[in-house]
Amino acid sequence: MKSKSLKKVRVKFNLNCRQVEIETKPNKRLIDLLREDFGLTGTKEGCSIGECGACTVLVNGNAVNSCLVLAGEVDGARVITIEGIAKNGTLHPLQENFLKHGAVQCGFCTPGMILSAYALLLKKQSADEEEIKEAIAGNLCRCTGYKQIIEAIKYTIKEMSEKQA
């Protein structure tokens, strides 16, 4: 297909609690839109085929692989990336606990891993270990062996429930 016949797509969406509007190529993937057009390079590209989860972001509160979504598909949606979960310069408890529990080694899987855990916490504040494992089953980590990651998420859940009580 000749490139001159490509029709630009206009996308209006909410990105990390800010309304944005952009015109982009119709064959642009969400991950490329985030990284190239918005400079949000916290979202990582690993396998590009939906197996590793490094590119995980939230669309309307659900974890999705941003390598499997086209930019045009998020028109009207709410998108949250790893850059959007700290509030006023304070890290999210998940981020704090990943650091504290040694859940970050090379760091490449970390944004996706944290966002999968974040999506779980949005749906369920009292998730058990099995539910945590299921929530991050689509995120590969080749360094930690997952133990520290699961610990960090468990600890966050405990902390948040204590805070509420």
Next chain:
Amino acid sequence: MIQKFNYVAPKSLNSALKILSENKNAKVLAGGTDIIPGFHIESRRFIDTELLVDIKKIQNLHAIKERKDFVEIGACVTFAELAENELIRKYFPLLAKAAETVGSVQIRNRATIVGNFVNNAPCADSVPPLLVYDAKIQIQSLKKTREISLQKFLIKPYATALKKGEVVTKIILPKPDENFVGDFYKLGRRRAVAISRISLAVLMRKKDGLIDEIRIASGAVTPIGTRLYELEKFAKNQIANSDTFKELAIMLGEKVLEITGLRWSSEYKLPVLQQVFYQLLEKVNRNEK
């Protein structure tokens, strides 16, 4: 950057059908979990695509609706929505179980069940359960609406009876008689994001200790998901016991060998298939969930 194509997201089915009828290299986009990585790996299946017609902005394709004798699943219903849905869990537990095992959270949040069989990969997890529930599908084009059984719709790997300009709009699932019990089994190399090596669905109704009706479907071990009518016929009115189940397991191995021929993996796969099928039948017979 993936290959070049245009993208549109019409708000009504009619305008989607019109666009599809006017562009011969247009493809429907629903979940995108197959076509977008397909572009990335330059799959020949999608290389001619010049236009993607995203159907997710069409409101009435997102519903799961209960009717008197059946339940309808719209073309944009995702596996995550399916797995959580009360109607599906109540009437079609095998389908709910299969939906839970697809891919990962991220995949289930995007991938649609209709896309799973329109794509018709041999390993499509939703196909064996849909087949034992006698699923029908509704297909629309600008000119007409037609209904066809899923078994007839599936032709060969990655090929279906869908014609140019047509869209599968919904699945129609007849509510099974409540005396049916069944289960779905899937074997992958690991639990998550695994391509199925073996998938099986069994639905059985007993009467006075005899198998009154049994429905058996396989996926991954056969070129496409398929009902095993010969086995079903053999089992009818047999005593529901281990001897019958062993016999059925042997028959399944022979049937799969007959369909696929001897492969490098047969030495492993056939005995495993027979064993897991036998265990599945025993489990269904005990009515364990």
